[in-house]
Amino acid sequence: GRIGQSAFRSLILSAANNRRIQAMADRHGLEAGADRFVAGETLVDAMRVIERLRDDGMRTYVIALGEAIHSRQGAAAAADLYEQLIPDVAARGPGTTFSIKLTHLGIELDRDLALGHARRIISRAAEHAAFVRLDMEHSAVVDDTLAIYRALRSDGLDNTGIVLQAYLHRSLDDLIGLLPLEPNVRVVKGAYLEPPGVALQRKSHVDVAYNQLARTALSHAKFTAVATHDAQAIRAAAAVAQRTGADFEFQMLYGVRYALAQQMVARGHAVRICVPFGKDWFVYFTRRLAERPSNVLFLARNLGRR
Numbered sequence: 001g002r003i004g005q006s007a008f009r010s011l012i013l014s015a016a017n018n019r020r021i022q023a024m025a026d027r028h029g030l031e032a033g034a035d036r037f038v039a040g041e042t043l044v045d046a047m048r049v050i051e052r053l054r055d056d057g058m059r060t061y062v063i064a065l066g067e068a069i070h071s072r073q074g075a076a077a078a079a080d081l082y083e084q085l086i087p088d089v090a091a092r093g094p095g096t097t098f099s100i101k102l103t104h105l106g107i108e109l110d111r112d113l114a115l116g117h118a119r120r121i122i123s124r125a126a127e128h129a130a131f132v133r134l135d136m137e138h139s140a141v142v143d144d145t146l147a148i149y150r151a152l153r154s155d156g157l158d159n160t161g162i163v164l165q166a167y168l169h170r171s172l173d174d175l176i177g178l179l180p181l182e183p184n185v186r187v188v189k190g191a192y193l194e195p196p197g198v199a200l201q202r203k204s205h206v207d208v209a210y211n212q213l214a215r216t217a218l219s220h221a222k223f224t225a226v227a228t229h230d231a232q233a234i235r236a237a238a239a240v241a242q243r244t245g246a247d248f249e250f251q252m253l254y255g256v257r258y259a260l261a262q263q264m265v266a267r268g269h270a271v272r273i274c275v276p277f278g279k280d281w282f283v284y285f286t287r288r289l290a291e292r293p294s295n296v297l298f299l300a301r302n303l304g305r306r
Ligand code: FAD
Pocket: 134, 135, 136, 137, 163, 165, 188, 189, 190, 191, 192, 227, 228, 229, 230, 231, 251, 252, 253, 256, 257, 274, 287, 288, 289, 291, 292, 295
């Protein structure tokens, strides 16, 4: 039920911040079941998954997993990692794009620090004709994330895009405000735990808001990534796109509803799969668990089997 679902999300998402639970997950490693959602700990693992997906007709994007950074050194190291990663992936997997999380680049420490790192990464990507999207994170960083996006675009960096979360009350206004920039927008439902003042709480309301946000993007944005595993939302978006002639693709996460992704490719749609990799996979993994109660049973079975 509705209440069950949101209590479940709170429980799992707050467990993600618990050090002891995190230490337990580290001991069990990716074998605890995270390898269903994460390509592996290294770039070699990610490239293997990218090649397999490409054989199935899928586009891909890469995200290097990391945790929120609390030092300038950590932020610089995360930026260095991407600067090395981009030329490597661009050479071996042409057409692969990237996502970055600004919390990894220090946005919570200093917005201009994160802007500087993002500018460096996205300029390097431009040299390789690669595209880098700024993921959207918890609501406290949305204003700064949008400000960084605007600053990058006014620097002339057009190989970047943004994400808008349908559960936030503000997102439709944010989209409308961005339209003069001819943005490349990914539309998602939203993965974080947010209070009622900030975000819709009922799944049915989020579903309605998602369709509206996607419809608006598909009607007016330069490019829309419809990122969802919701078959109803996918059907609705495909119908809108046909009417508006939108430039768009579907996006899904590695390990989630792959049969649906294959179905959309078979129907002639472009589908891009998010391929996450890295040592800091735990927080990403818990967000995926929180999206579906049965995922936790799956985890419990895997831990039990060891
Ligand atoms: P739902 O209605 O939640 O799911 C539809 C169906 O898909 C479910 O019934 C279930 O069968 C299946 N499903 C969905 N999730 C899972 C799962 N984890 N495990 C197993 N089955 C599942 N969120 C952000 O806040 N910021 C971002 O930048 C961001 N980027 C994203 C990029 C991509 C490519 C995708 C696909 C999602 C992204 N998200 C992001 C997550 C998003 O906000 C949702 O939390 C997530 O996509 C689940 O919602 P849904 O749209 O798939 O719809």
